Amino acid sequence: MDIGISGWIVAALCVLITGISKAGLGGALGGLAVPVMSIWLAPRDAVAVVLPILIATDLVGIRAWKGKADWADLKLLLPGAVIGIAAGSLAFGLMSDALVKATVGLIAVAFAADRVFRAKIKKPAGAGGVAGWFGTLCGAVSGFTSTLAHAGGPPVMIYLLKRQLPRETFVATSVYFFTVINLAKLPFYLGLGVFHRETLLMSAALIPLVPLGVWAGLRVLAWIPERIFFAVATLALGLSGAKLLWDGLF
Numbered sequence: 001m002d003i004g005i006s007g008w009i010v011a012a013l014c015v016l017i018t019g020i021s022k023a024g025l026g027g028a029l030g031g032l033a034v035p036v037m038s039i040w041l042a043p044r045d046a047v048a049v050v051l052p053i054l055i056a057t058d059l060v061g062i063r064a065w066k067g068k069a070d071w072a073d074l075k076l077l078l079p080g081a082v083i084g085i086a087a088g089s090l091a092f093g094l095m096s097d098a099l100v101k102a103t104v105g106l107i108a109v110a111f112a113a114d115r116v117f118r119a120k121i122k123k124p125a126g127a128g129g130v131a132g133w134f135g136t137l138c139g140a141v142s143g144f145t146s147t148l149a150h151a152g153g154p155p156v157m158i159y160l161l162k163r164q165l166p167r168e169t170f171v172a173t174s175v176y177f178f179t180v181i182n183l184a185k186l187p188f189y190l191g192l193g194v195f196h197r198e199t200l201l202m203s204a205a206l207i208p209l210v211p212l213g214v215w216a217g218l219r220v221l222a223w224i225p226e227r228i229f230f231a232v233a234t235l236a237l238g239l240s241g242a243k244l245l246w247d248g249l250f
Contacts, residue, residue, distance in 0.1 A: 007040035015053055015206045019213015019222075020030050021153075022175060023061050024220040025229075025236050035247045036103075036151045037159065048199035049206075051189060054208045058179035064218055065172035070165060071175050074180075076135030077142070081181045082199065084143025090187040092148060102248025104145050107242025108154035111161075112234050130162050143181055146183065151244055152181065157237045167229045171221060 003011070014033040033053075037046040121184065138159035146152025156177060160170050189195065 003040040006035075010040070011037055011202070011206055014050075015209040015218065018050075018053065019057050019060075019210055019215075020217040021092065022057050022178070022199070023064065023214040023217025024171065024224075025217070025233055034073075035243065038058055041093075044091055044121055044194060045199050047150060048189070048194045049194070049202045051185060051194075052203040052215070053143070053206055053210065054150060054178070054182045055186070056207045057214060058175060058182055058213045060211055061175040062179050064214065065168075065175050068168055068172035069176040070163075070169050070173045071166075073160070073163065074176055075136060076132055077139035077159065077177055078180055080136035080139030080141075080213070081143035081146075081177070084140040084145075084146050085181060085188060087140075087183055088144040088147025089192065091144075092188075092192055098248045100148050100248070101151060101244040104141070104151055104154055105241045105243070106204060107243030108158065108237050109245060110241075111154075111158045112238030112241060116238075130159065133160055134162075140179075142177075143184075146178075146181055147235075152178070154237055154241055155214055157188040157233065161230070161234065161237070167221065167226050170233075210215060 016034055018033050034043070034046045034049050038051065041049065099250040138155045141202075142152035145155065156174060160173060163170075166174065221229070
């Protein structure tokens with residue numbers, strides 16, 4: 001695939017941003033890679049290129065966050081995610097990507113705006129109570145949108161922000177969640193014939209940047225105060241939602 005020097009530079013920046021986002025912000029901006037890379041690649045090829053990079057990022061990140069995830073939350077999120085992945089695989093190539101992106105983007109923007117309006121951005125005193133069905137629903141929506149466009153971050157962030165977990169638990173739970181669902185997507189993508197030689201070669205060329213992105217994300221998380229972290233996470237959720245909404249509408 002000939003994407004030119006500018007395409008390779010942007011793809012490299014997408015990999016770095018994905019690593020920083022996953023390791024430092026709970027994955028809020030990880031969904032930007034596919035729409036941005038789709039400027040140079042066919043959307044189906046962009047999805048194929050990004051999945052191995054996401055898996056590599058998750059595997060690097062999970063070593064850094066070993067033992068810090070909230071397993072009770074994962075038990076709510078993951079079963080729904082598996083259902084969402086199966087549904088997304090059935091809809092792959094049939095359902096409009098624009099509709100999926102616009103819907104997820106609108107929900108993410110609305111939730112971020114609600115948090116700002118209600119002035120709930122503060123240091124959490126402890127985990128907040130959230131209905132179990134809501135976690136399963138967020139997991140299912142995340143699995144579905146992640147399968148179609150690797151845009152599963154906003155639904156999970158909505159759930160984790162409502163839970164008001166400490167920032168380390170917040171990020172670790174997100175990393176563990178996406179490690180499982182990205183690996184779970186792999187056999188579905190193989191069955192759909194998404195990968196081919198050129199996409200795999202491009203993924204292999206970009207993967208060496210993954211540790212640098214994760215390292216930068218960990219440094220950001222260590223530096224940023226917890227109150228600001230949740231403010232930035234909410235802002236990142238709103239921005240990623242706005243990008244998805246824009247892509248879906250225009």
